[in-house]
Amino acid sequence: SVITYGMESRSPVDTAQKRKITEDFKKKWGVPENNTLLLFNGIFGYAPNDQALTLLIDQILPALVISEAEVFLIVCGRHIPAAYEGRRTDHLQVLGFVPDIEAVYWATEIFLNPIWLGGGIKTKLVEALADGASVVSFESGAIGSPLDGLEGKLKVGDDERVNAFAYPMIQQKSTRT
Numbered sequence: 001s002v003i004t005y006g007m008e009s010r011s012p013v014d015t016a017q018k019r020k021i022t023e024d025f026k027k028k029w030g031v032p033e034n035n036t037l038l039l040f041n042g043i044f045g046y047a048p049n050d051q052a053l054t055l056l057i058d059q060i061l062p063a064l065v066i067s068e069a070e071v072f073l074i075v076c077g078r079h080i081p082a083a084y085e086g087r088r089t090d091h092l093q094v095l096g097f098v099p100d101i102e103a104v105y106w107a108t109e110i111f112l113n114p115i116w117l118g119g120g121i122k123t124k125l126v127e128a129l130a131d132g133a134s135v136v137s138f139e140s141g142a143i144g145s146p147l148d149g150l151e152g153k154l155k156v157g158d159d160e161r162v163n164a165f166a167y168p169m170i171q172q173k174s175t176r177t
Contacts, residue, residue, distance in 0.1 A: 013106050013132065025107035029093055031072045039108040039133075041076040041101060041124060048118035050081060056114045057084060057092065059162045065091050067166065073112075076104055105131040115141035116159040129153060138165060 013021060026033060040056055042049035053075065064071050075084065075094040087094045098104055105111065111128035116138045125145055128135050137145075138159045145154060157164035 018106060018132070021103070021106045022109060025104075026072075029074070031093075032070075035070045035072040035091075037107060037109045038071055038073045038112055039076070039104060039110070039128075040073065040112045040114065041104070043078050044081055045079040046118075048115050049077070051117060052114040053081065053084065055160070055162070056112065057087075060114060060165055061091060063162050063166045074104065074108070076101060102131060105133055108133055111135045113137035113141040114165055125154075136165065 022037060023033070025031070026035070026037065031037060040053065042052070044050055044053065056073070057075075061071075061073055071091060073092045075092070076096065076098045078097050080094055080096050084094050085096065095104075105128055108128075111125075111133040113122055113125045113128075113135060114137075115122055117140070122137075122141050122143075122145075125135055125137055125141060129145070133153070135154045137154065137156050139156050140159050142154060142156050157167065
C-alpha cells in the first residue's frame with residue numbers, strides 16, 4: 001500500500017508581505033537589513049540533525065562569511081546541543097524552540113537543509129517549500145523532492161562538501177524573491 005505525504009494546505013505570503021515580515025523579523029533580532037536571512041531548524045538529539053548543525057556552524061557558515069559576509073543564520077529547534085545553545089555572533093543566532101515556526105519560515109530568505117544522513121523524504125524541506133521558501137540542500141537531504149516544477153526554489157549540492165553547499169546558497173541568494 002502507498003500512503004501519500006500530506007500537510008495542511010497553506011498559502012505562502014505574497015512578495016510584499018514577505019518583504020515586510022522579513023524586515024520586521026530582522027529588526028526584532030538585530031539582523032542588519034542587507035543580510036540574507038538563513039534558517040536551519042529541526043529536533044536535535046537526532047544524529048542527522050546534530051551532525052548537520054555541527055557542519056553548518058563550524059564549517060559552512062565560516063566559509064560563507066569569508067566569501068559573502070552579508071548572511072545571518074537563525075537556528076531553531078528543540079534540544080539544541082549545549083555547545084550551541086543561545087549562541088549569538090555577527091552572523092548567527094541560535095533561538096532554540098520557537099512556538100510558531102511558520103512565522104520564521106515566512107521571514108526566512110533561504111532555508112538550509114544540510115542533511116546527508118537518515119532516510120526518507122525530509123519533512124522540514126517539504127514544509128519550507130510549501131511556505132514558499134527558497135531552499136539549499138545536500139543531495140541526500142533532497143531525496144524524494146523533484147527539482148523540476150519548483151521554479152528554481154530548490155538548489156542542491158554534493159553531500160558533505162562545504163563549498164558544494166555554499167555555492168548553491170550564494171546562487172539562491174542572487175535569485176531569491
